[in-house]
Amino acid sequence: MDKLIITGGRALSGEIRISGSKNSGLPILAATLLADEPVHICNLPHLNDITTMLTLLRCMGVGVTIDERMCVEVDASLINDFTAPYELVKTMRASILVLGPMLSRFGVANVSFPGGCAIGSRPVDIHLRGLEAMGAEIEVDGGYIRARSNGRLKGAHIFMDTVTVGGTENLLMAAALAQGTTILENAAREPEVVDLANFLVAMGAQIEGIGSDTLTIHGVERLTGCTYPVMPDRIETGTFLTAAAAARGRVLLKDTDQHMLEAVLLKLEEAGAFINTGKDWIELDMKGNRPKAVNLKTAPYPAFPTDMQSQFTAMNAVAEGTGTVIETIFENRLIQIHELNRMGASIKLEGNTAIVTGVERLKGAPVMASDLRASASLVIAGLVADGETVVDRIYHIDRGYECIEEKLQLLGANIRRVPS
């Protein structure tokens, strides 16, 4: 397994381009199963989870052609196998997102039951109950979700008990080709859900309330091909901004959008960052100052995103003062604090709250990544620690960040990848 070797102490400075969004690209690639013509998806990030989703589509017989700029042509009419196998689903639980579109377009879907992961149990009960409300017959057998529908799914009025991004996306995709109207209440409003809805509309879907917590979908008979660029990655954007804030630097991020992470930008300004924005760029300048500790509580969009929690925990670890970090979405998403404490951080865990008292400098150490965003927090910690930090198991990072060490090198970081 590759490792990242980081020698900390440099302020980040420079400019980089933000890649397309992983969490928008994944549902959009799943949604291509709904079209009965080839679909072109552009601005996909070149990272492992996207490759896994393309592999999953291919293993079902779907036509997938990739050009050198990671624009992908998908032709679902070639599908010949309606099974998402355990071998792939166990490496990426977002494979569950093929369930809704495959069932709605083809009347059948067998998807390996996604297990939990380091951050939580990650149930899919809301996905399954919603599809049953639309007329699907679902059984779980031998570790697989086996779903069938007699003819087209039927529109239904569905209230989701918990705000779920994946649940909203699966049911939104299924409803696009259902017979009649579906209302999804308490729907997730994340920008990635909006991007998926806009993609479905580009293929001919009829959706009202995009961006709100109530989506009304009037099912249509068929969806056509289109060309669609996925939105910029707001979590990659937030990660690099937070790294620059922790490292007291100044960065310019291009090909991004300030409107998809307003809660994060406000928190960074609270930490003492000076932020300028333009149509497709964001600049952060700490003017060489140490960040101030901030309090935050994760919650569904437009509140502070859980995917930015561990990065801010790392920034708080070297900030002036004490900040509390409350994680309300996943039951085990504060695990990175143990590795941060091994680097000299002063973090106390009380239930779902981390109380972070900033220290002037962390100390480099060998650390181990446990999940995607926790890995990012360890990289940020390594950038601001004295001495050398070795981050092991960085396959977690490669799932969600495109060329992270190259981008950090462009910002002046002393970081390199070594095969282990």
Ligand code: EPZ
């Ligand atoms: C998506 O995961 C993202 N992944 C996650 O990003 C992100 O952290 C999460 O949304 C929350 O914003 C992708 O988009 C591929 P949820 P998802 O369903 O859809 C509970 C990253 O780092 N729940 O919104 O799996 C669940 O237990 C990843 O890029 C049910 O109870 O998250 C959790 O407590 C990590 N029943 C809460 O909802 C269900 O049927 C939110 O989960 C579904 C979810």
